[in-house]
Each structure stands twice: as structure tokens, then as C-alpha cells.
Amino acid sequence: MTPLLQVDDLCMHFPVKEGLFLRSHKANRAVDGVSLHINPGETLGLVGESGCGKSTLGRCLVRLYEPSAGTIRFAGQDITHLKPRALRPLRQNIQMIFQDPMESLNARHTVGEILEEPMIIQGLGGSSVERKQRVRELLNIVGLPARSVSRYPFEFSGGQRQRIGIARAIALNPQLIVCDEPVSALDVSIQSQILNLLVDLQREFNLAYLFIAHDLAVVKHVSDRVAIMYLGRIVETADSETLYRNASHPYTKSLISAIPVPDPHRDHQRQILTGDVPSPIAPPSGCHFHPRCPVAEPRCSERYPATRIVGEGHESACHLSPEN
């Protein structure tokens, strides 16, 4: 099976401009050599601390940024450096759901205008009447009343706003949706509603998701496979069952041990990470994780570990991972 999205050695380095003539001597290596793939109809969870580059990676995939190296292939087509005009027809296949629905919905437009805009831009949806019909249909799919059409985003609650954002993302019948922390700005009680909506939509329209989050519990709920990201690189990938039961990378292990367990009597060994995420402008030598790693060895500060296959579909970038 050819993957829907194939990413190879993707880098996104933002130049840091300094001095009188704004020359760049350094770069912020927000994404530094990421490879991953997403199959049709599958959800890949992407987890990492804030500032690890997961949002930047998501934005590269929808080509909000032009990557500085590597390739992004969508359904076999290289879209890494396509010009906006050439990219436009492909846009309908890759959509995005944003973290903060208040920020991502233009407050000057009604919900009807927001949902109609993708169809107008892409020249889809037929006549104006047909487009309006489609807007009502979309509202129905995401569970909003049809009278929302003439209302403005700020007249809705957070969860309803995110539903509008989701309706906009599916308006063009995409195959892949990049969900950039779609529930982290919402109340916990609303989060599960939105997650269930996303899962239902996936089943109904055979969508593939790249689900970005910093909350492993949320990711576990929706993902088929999970990738763990640390400082611009992916350190471990596995299907979600394996990852939660049998994590190989020490960073993943500490993340999993940090998931709260709703049982006060259970003896729970926490592995608390000390220190902060290092700066992506000057990452540590060798394995980026070694200054915080509980099991670091001398070789960890010398070489960045190669990605090894630990099990079936399970990859880990750690010197200590057992090679299968």
C-alpha cells in the first residue's frame, strides 16, 4: 500500500537574523530531519512538549511554510516546493484544524461565509444555491443548527466554534487533515465530544489525521500509530498499543509515566524529567535528549543515535534500544 503522505528527512530551519544587516548566522532548527508516513484512513498521533516543533511540522505539511530541506509527497506527488498557484488545487486534499477556534475563524465573517469560502476559492460546490445547501449539510454533519449560518463565530461557545473549524476543514472532502491540538483549548467535558466527532468523521469519510497533541491520554484515544517528537526530531514511532505497553525510548517512558492514573491506591512509579527543553537554536551534542535522560551513557553525548527497528512498525532512536 502506498502511503497517503510520505515525509522524508524534512527540515524547517528558521534563520535567526541578527546585527545591523540582519544576516543570519544561526538557525532555529524547529524541525530537523523528520521522516514519517500516514496511510489512507489512518490517524498518526504526534506528541511532544511545547516548543518541540510539532506544530511547525504540521504547518509544513499543509505548506504554510516552505520546508528548508527534505521532501513531502502527497499521494506520490512531491509538494515540497510547489508554488502557491500549483498548490491551490491540491489544497482541497490536505486541510487543517487549528488549536484556538476563536483565532482561526475570522470574526468579521458569518459562519455561512466561513464555510462557503473554501468552495468559492476552489471553484467547487456549484452555484450559490448549491453551496448554501452544502453549508447547511456541513453544519448538520458537525452537529450545529442550520440557523448558525447567519451568526458570527464569537456568538458560539468554544466547542461549537471548534465544530465550525472542523466543518470548514471537511468542506472540500479532504483525504488528510492536520489537527493541530484541536482540543487543548477546550474544556475537558467538551474535549471528548470533539474527539468523538473527529473519530466519527474519520469513519464516515475515510479521513487520515495527523493528530498533534501534548496530551498522551488524548492521543491514545484517537490514534492508530503514535510518533513522539523531541526537539525537532522523532524519537519513537509505534502503533499506539505497543507504545503504551512497551515503550522503548526513555523519553517516551517518562511521558507515559506522567499520565495521571485515576486510582489513588495504585503504587505508581513516576519518572519526573528535570530541566527544560533545550533551545532548538543550539541543541545539545549527540542525542538531544541526553542532558535529561535518566539512563544516559557517554556515547549518548557523542553521536545522535540512528533509528532502529525495535519491533514491527516500532522504531526508536536510542542507543540503548534493543535492535530487533
Place this chain on the structure above:
Amino acid sequence: MFRLNPQTLKKLRRFRHIKRGYYSFLLLAGLMVLLAFGELLVNSRALLVSYQGELYFPTYTAFHPGTDFGLNYDYEVNYRELKEQFDQDGSGNWLIMPLVPYNAFENHAPDGVFTPLAPNATQQHYLGTDTTSRDILARLFYGTRIALIFSIGFMLSVYLIGIAIGCSMGYFGGIFDLLFQRLIEIWSNVPFLYMVIIIFSVIPAAFSVPTRIGILLIVMVLFSWTGMTYYMRTETYKEKARDYVAAARVIGASNSRIIFRHILPNILSTLVTFMPFTIVGAISAITALDFLGFGLPPPTPSLGELLKQGTANLRTAPWIVTSAFGTLVALLTLVTFIGEAVRESFDPKTYSIYR
């Protein structure tokens, strides 16, 4: 269908609750309606003439030579004299004059000597006359009208240029931004007053008055648009980074669509708060230039020109400076009150939609 955004409605409601600004706005709006139909109120032409059973409305028509009404001259009828004549001869002809039966340009000196005349109601010079016997009320009235039209035109042109350039600087950024910033810094250091003096000394006197007013407007706009770009540039930078712009990009929106449909509407509502203050600035600037003699070309009625006359004849004709000064203060106060109320009710810091 045109429908106001509920946020805008809320702002307007807040504006209405700020009484001082709201009533100033109503007053100024009323004044502007009066000014728009000024020819019906302050004019040397009659509103309505009934001559030999026929009705004439000379206000907005071509001029009637004296022969039309049985007079022995073929230049424009002097309606004030005609009215006296009609009243005396009892022929059943009659005419109605406007409230102030003078226009801004005529020198009305019955005894043939041009001298400032104190306000008096019998001659219907309610605010007196200036040094060349022109009615001050008429000159103030039309002077205000020209000042307002001029400053609105000034504001619109400044905003058009400022928004266009500032927005492109913010949106496209990079070298374009850097280059224009330096150009603007250089340009805004050119002394405006010297430029006006130089330009007006080289314009041929043969140019018509409207042309000269147009040139003045262009010169003033050329030296004022830079201030707007600073604001627009930073606002565009700010809005560009918001997620709704990213969302528009993801669905494939073009640059022009993003600018005109997404960024501009979000900035323009806050831009409204500047408008009254720009108008205040323009009225002050044009009055100051008139006072110095580099503003609106004579014989255009203007507040600054009256102030100049008034200060020159402060002892002999104090009514000139009083009425001109009073008008200027009233006008600027009204607009400033409106501006303060608009700023308070539109304040983007207090009432932001986004975080």
C-alpha cells in the same frame, strides 16, 4: 443583504451612550446638512421670485440678467434691490430672500467705501462685514464648508495611500518593507512648510482657484500619508500572524483575497477611531496655512483668512476675530468630542474579539 456585524452594532450602541460625543455628532451632522444646502440659507440670490405671474427659482439655475425682471441692465440681478423695488411699486410681484441675503464674494458697501461694518440686523449683516465689506457670516459659512470638504478629501486620500502602502509593507515584509521604511523616514524629514511655500511661489497665478485648491490638497497629502503607514504596517504584521489568515491560506486563498477579505476588514474597524482626529488636524493645518497666506487661494472664503484680517484689525473691528475664532473653536471641539467618543467605544484594546 447588507447587515451590520453584531460587534459593530455593539460599538455603535456604546457610542450612543457616550452622550457628549453622540450629541456632538448629531450637531455636526445637522450642520453638515445645513452646509450641503447652504445656497438656500446664505446666498445673494432669491429663493423664489414671482414676476408677472410666473415663478422663478434662481438658487441653483443659471444666472438671470436684470432684463429678465424688467431691469435696465444685463448683468446678474441684484435681488436685494429687486425686492425693495417690488415692495415699493405694489405690482403684485414678490420675492423671498434667504435668511442671510449675501454671498461670500460680494463687497456690499452701500456708501461706496470698503470698511468693516459692525454686526447689525437691519442690514442683515448679522456678524458684520470684513475689511472689504464682505458679509462675515456668509464667509464663515462657506469657509467652514470648504474646510470640511477639504479635510474629508484630505483624510480619504491620506488613508487610501497610507493603507495601501502600509498594508503592503506589513504583508509582504522583507526587502520591500525595509526599503519603504527608509524611504518614508527620509521623506518625512522634508520640511512641509518650506515645500508649500516653494511650490506656491512657482505655481502660475493663471491657474484657476479649484486647481490651486487641488494642488494644495495634493501637497498636503504627499506630506501626511507617512503617519498612517506606521500604524497600518504594524497592524498588518499582527493580523498576518493570526490563525485565521493561516486558515485562509490552507484553503487556498490568494494574497489579494487574504488582504481584502480577511486582514483589512479586521484592521479598518480600529482605523475608524483615527478619522475624527485626522479631520481636526486637517482643519487646523488648512487654517494655519491660510493664516500665513499659503493656504486656499483668495478670494476663497476661509477661517484662516478671516483670522488674519481679524488680528490685523483687532482694535477697529474686533467682531471679525471673535466670530472666526468662535467658529473654529466650536468646530474643532465638536470633532474632538466625536473623536473621543469613537475612540472610547471602538477601543480595540478593551473590546478585542481575538485574544
